Amino acid sequence: MTLRVAWLVYGSLEQVSGGYIYDRLVVEQLRALGDTVSVISLTPGQTSLPDLRAGELDAIVGDELCFRELLPLFKGAAAGVRRVLLVHHLTAWEHPPGPERDAVLALERAVIAAADECVATSHVTADRLYAEGIARKVRVAEPGADRMPRPDTGGQEPSSALIRLLFVGNILRRKRVLELCETFGSMTCASAELVLVGAELEPEYAEEVRAAVAQAGVGHRVRFLGSLPAERVAEQLAHADALVLPSILEGYGMVLSEALWASVPVIAARVGAAAQLVAQTGAGLLYEPDDPFALGATLSAFVNDGALRARLRRSAWDAAESLPRWSETAVALRASLAR
Secondary structure (H helix, E strand, O other): OOOEEEEEEEOOOOOOOHHHHHHHHHHHHHHHOOOEEEEEEEOOOOOOOOOOOHHHOOEEEEEHHHHHHHHHHHHOOOOOOEEEEEEOOOHHHHOOOOHHHHHHHHHHHHHHHHOOEEEEOOHHHHHHHHHOOOOOOEEEOOOOOOOOOOOOOOOOOOOOOOEEEEEEOOOOHHHOHHHHHHHHHHOOOOOEEEEEEOOOOOHHHHHHHHHHHHHHOOHHHEEEEEOOOHHHHHHHHHOOOEEEEOOOOOOOOHHHHHHHHOOOOEEEEOOOOHHHHHHHHOOEEEEOOOOOOHHHHHHHHHHHOHHHHHHHHHHHHHOHHHOOOHHHHHHHHHHHHOO
């Protein structure tokens, strides 16, 4: 049977971030399966909420980012309408311990309690929800890796004269781009360059990042490309020696599996799905995010060891067959909607 689904997000589904890309691609896949999916845009703090009448819907999917608005919508849903909460990560996890975090977490717990089921985008997120006693039952629908085509040069050494380290993600404090740039600026090896792809959503933080690059005197080897469409991201991956993701918090870290799909090794903090992907594929290097020297040591090991780079590149090329596809993601999530 086909399903009638309301999919609730903040703002436009076309926004460029891992969470919105996930939502958008799953919506596309559900529609390809024949389901009717209506995307409903909410605004933070919105008081006049949409009327989601039971006779017109089989399920409501709410992106957890909208937890404040989802609570009354879930509670007011008619009997028979399936209420599914999609959790990339909890907003409370972005806050340091204290009253503000506690208040946000209390609201998020209430939304989880009002949902019929939670769907997490990674096993790491699901395990944390269980470990902290926040949710009792969580389905996992990991993101696909096949959003972009595999490059013809996959598995081959890039032709650039410099070893190219690539960061893909919005320039946010929790992504630790400043620490990445400071570490890159302190490396004695001059044979590497750093390419940053992502929107500067926190302007003051972006200025700190640019200032650190200038102070280190490596501006000629650091490029800020801003937000790019998928085809341009694919071009950057095709020329990268490694994808670097230094984030302190990731629900999954979609760009990691997309890099492996493009045959690019990954260097990542041991958060999100990074440990799982590296253990599964052998195509990357991990470091402990709380060790202030670990990122520098890991980058230096990669840049200075050609044999290591070649081994990781071959492993990345071999990894594609084991990575999930977006069609599989949609089927996993749809199972929560059809109950």
